[in-house]
Amino acid sequence: MKISLLAKTAIPLALTLLLASCGAKAPSSSGLAEDDTGLEFPEVEKPPASESFYEPVMQRLDADMQKYVESGKVANLAYALIKDGEWVRTGYYGTRTLDGSDPVNERTIYRVYSMTKAATAVSLLMLLEEGKFSLDDPITRFLPELDDLKVTRTFEAGDGRGLRPAERAPTMRELLTHTAGFGYGGGRPDYANQVFLQRDVEGAASSDEYVRRIAEVPLMYQPGTAWSYSAASDLQGIIVERITGERLGTFMKRRIFDPLGMVDTGFSVSEAQRDRLADFTVWTPGQPLTKVEGPMQDMNAAQIPRDAGGHGLVSTIADYERFAEMLLHEGTWEGQTLLTPESVRLLRTNSTKFTDPDTGFPIHEPFRGTGFGFGVAVITNTIRSGLGAPEGTYFWDGASGTWFWIDPYHDIVFIGMVQNLSANPVMPRKTAMMNVYHALFTDYFPSNPVVQEDETE
CATH class of the missing domain: 1.20.58.710 (Methane Monooxygenase Hydroxylase; Chain G, domain 1)
Structure with a gap:
């Protein structure tokens, strides 16, 4: 009887996992795991992050993101997908300004609006750890x-x-x-x-x-x-x-941005940063994109009377990735510890467990299948959410279309940036999420299975 390909891979994988759960010995010099009986089984190695996604679906992600620019809804869109600390996919579409040719990149500065909320929650958690309240x-x-x-x-x-x-x-x-x-x-x-x-x-x-x-x-x-x-x-x-006794931006710079090396994040932009600030635009169906006029277009410190903890920050993909990695790694990144693991877990734990007394179903959810922690939404039901991300993934969006999510289970960070503020919102996060989790390989098998094909009937 012949053994199927599935059996060839599933059997050694099951044996390997069983041995691991039973305390199997470390791999031998041959590269095979050895148990107490002396039998050897192939190691199951995690593939490189760059090989964790199905390329045709990732190409669809690129196409879907590019369509937002090609449709005329936004002047530009930029994104980065990071897994296991490796930047495995980026997309940069459109130009920084409406009338220019300057392409966007990971250092283009965007108004991140409600992505500010996570940084404000982190600030307050720091003070909680210090016993201030x-x-x-x-x-x-x-x-x-x-x-x-x-x-x-x-x-x-x-x-x-x-x-x-x-x-x-x-x-x-x-x-x-x-x-x-x-x-x-x-x-x-x-x-x-x-x-x-x-x-x-x-x-x-x-x-x-x-x-x-x-x-x-x-x-x-x-x-x-x-x-x-x-x-x-x-x-x-x-x-x-x-x-x-400090202005919020001063506190954040001293306690968060400087330690993490977030050099382009704050509540305003300097003259040296101005040539990297994306145009702020508004989209109306049937009409061309136009620039939003006023203080939010310029982001001059003199025109911003207060630091809004709910929506005031500007940042870049490169900067916000460092902040997200700190949260992913439970408060520490590149030798800098901002929070304890307990505080980060508190931030990303659903605290909105309201249910309808008549039906028992969740009520007051930010979105279907989600709850809310401290400044972030938390996926509580993968199927109900329709997003594909595992339970425990947390995320939030900015009013101008920016978004991020952090997936502790798969060690994934995703950051996306656009700049549209109008009655016709452009919110690409759901499309990006569905593509990423359709593309993600969640299982991996040994490449050299020990089970040999049996030709007997």
Whole structure:
């Protein structure tokens, strides 16, 4: 009877794994693993990172990413796929400016918007490790202006009838997980978010003014009872400032960016960096791309009154990869330790386990099959998410279309950059994720199986 190819590979693999689980001896000088009986089995070696992906699907990834530029929706798109610390795939499409010929690369500077939130959470976790606060502390310990918050009648209520006092102040943990109840504006129709826009909270000229304005905005729900993407990260950044006495950007530079060698990350750009800053564009269907005018186009420090912990950073693929690698390696990268492994695990653990009492299904998810940690979404169900990434992968997007994800199981970091801010969002992360995990080889077999073909019937 002939043994199939699957058997040829699966049998030695199973034996090898069995031996490993039973404490098999180290490989012999012949390159074969030896057990207590003296039998030898071939080693199962992990392939190089560059050989971990199916090339035809990776070519489709390139084509899909390039289409965003060819369609006229964005001026450029750049991405990098890193596995096991190796840059295995990059794509750089389009030009840095609308009217120029300067191609983008890993050092092109982009406004990363909500990818800022992860850095702000890391900043606060550093202070947590130093004993500056407890996760169960009320935020009013640092933001006393918020000691008289009101709550809307029901979650997502359309008017302000029936406002009532908050049962308690939100905790630091709830602020980090966006379960505190704050609004964010963004065109949402409920009363709390409409008041957020009316008070022009985002237009505050200082951190203190930001807090005063948001104190006039009711919470969307009682603290800790639901999840909603919110202004919480901006308040986190202000708390960092109040604890340290430093501006948020100064703290981040000293404690995160300089130690990690992130030379192009901050809340503004210098004149020396300006010729690497990507144009900020807006896309409207049927219309050509246009530049966004104003302070966000220029990113001059003098025009940016406060460092927004929720959306203010600029960065590059090269820089943000270093930050992501630090998180992937549980707080340490290239000899620099920013956080303990316990803090990183806290950051990437789902803290939004709300379920519908009638059905038992998850509610208040950022996306299907995901929860939320500290400044990042966390995949909790691979199938339900439809993304292909394993549970425990964490990610987030920026409003201008930037994105990243970190996959601890496969040792993968992916960073993508575009610069479109409009009512017609361009968000390539899902397409990139699906391609990468369709292409990824998740199993590998010995190349020299010991089982020989049996010609007998």
